[in-house]
Amino acid sequence: NAGVMQNPRHLVRRRGQEARLRCSPMKGHSHVYWYRQLPEEGLKFMVYLQKENIIDESGMPKERFSAEFPKEGPSILRIQQVVRGDSAAYFCASSFVGSYEQYFGPGTRLTVT
Amino acid sequence: DQQVKQNSPSLSVQEGRISILNCDYTNSMFDYFLWYKKYPAEGPTFLISISSIKDKNEDGRFTVFLNKSAKHLSLHIVPSQPGDSAVYFCAASDTGNQFYFGTGTSLTVIP
Numbered sequence: 157n158a159g160v161m162q163n164p165r166h167l168v169r170r171r172g173q174e175a176r177l178r179c180s181p182m183k184g185h186s187h188v189y190w191y192r193q194l195p196e197e198g199l200k201f202m203v204y205l206q207k208e209n210i211i212d213e214s215g216m217p218k219e220r221f222s223a224e225f226p227k228e229g230p231s232i233l234r235i236q237q238v239v240r241g242d243s244a245a246y247f248c249a250s251s252f253v254g255s256y257e258q259y260f261g262p263g264t265r266l267t268v269t
Numbered sequence: 270d271q272q273v274k275q276n277s278p279s280l281s282v283q284e285g286r287i288s289i290l291n292c293d294y295t296n297s298m299f300d301y302f303l304w305y306k307k308y309p310a311e312g313p314t315f316l317i318s319i320s321s322i323k324d325k326n327e328d329g330r331f332t333v334f335l336n337k338s339a340k341h342l343s344l345h346i347v348p349s350q351p352g353d354s355a356v357y358f359c360a361a362s363d364t365g366n367q368f369y370f371g372t373g374t375s376l377t378v379i380p
Contacts, residue, residue: 160312189368198275198358198372199313212366247312256301256365260312 160185160250160261161230168267169238177233177264181250187211188231189249189258190223199247205231206253238268272296273361275371283379288346290374292359295340299361299369304333304344307356307373316357317344349378 161180169175181188187206191199201215205225216223220238225231235242245265249258274293282288290304300321305313319326319333319342326333332345346353356373 162312191370196372198273199360199370201367201369204366214367249312254365256303256362257315257318258303258368259315260305262310262312 160248160259162246162248162261162264164264165262166265166267168269170269171239172237175235175238175242175266175268177235177246177248177266179231179233179248179250179261181231181248182259184252185250185259186253187251188225189251190231190233191247191249193245193247193263195244202233235266238266240268242266243268271372272299273359273369273371275357275359275374277374278372279375279377281377281379282349284351285348288344288349288353288376288378290344290346290357290359290376292342292344292371293340294342294361294369296361296363296369297337297340298363301362301365302333302335302342303360303368304331305358305360305370306353307358313358346376349376351378351380354378 190202203216203223204212220236222234245263247263249260251258303318304316307313317331335342356375358373360368360370362368
């Protein structure tokens with residue numbers, strides 16, 4: 157039973173480019189969360205989704221960031237026109253409906269040059 | 270505004286002794302608390318959780334204690350093993366939608 161999968165594991169983008177981060181939840185999990193971890197900081201909640209629906213995006217920056225979890229395929233976190241401050245580790249987690257226990261992927265380390 | 274705080278960035282413990290990791294929170298509406306363990310270059314791994322209706326939950330060498338009046342929880346690991354060396358995060362939620370994480374405590378277990 158595969159765990160939460162994220163790809164790519166490392167992503168380098170120049171300022172102004174777009175970054176797309178993918179997350180495939182654990183089998184049977186219908187809920188996905190995205191977190192960002194800046195150097196020397198804890199994980200910061202960004203967005204909580206279920207298939208075809210955004211439940212809570214209160215942690216997402218208002219501009220340049222978007223997330224989706226389509227009926228088929230992985231969840232995507234999209235960052236447009238990246239800036240150096242977007243450099244961070246981005247973690248995805250998934251859970252069963254109604255469960256508080258989240259299972260994390262290995263993260264995508266985004267570096268903006 | 271950091272609603273969940275881990276005030277000790279690091280902790281060193283001798284193998285075989287007890288490790289106590291602490292976490293404080295400010296939001297009295299939090300009703301579920303979790304501890305995660307994280308190794309470098311990996312995602313956090315769920316360890317143990319507790320709901321606000323309990324004050325203790327035990328799983329093998331890991332026990333979590335919750336003191337609601339003090340808005341404090343702690344993770345006890347006994348006996349500590351070198352493989353326990355990692356960064357430990359506590360997290361809290363009030364709705365299950367959004368989880369608030371502390372900044373982590375780096376535990377080193379000395380053989």
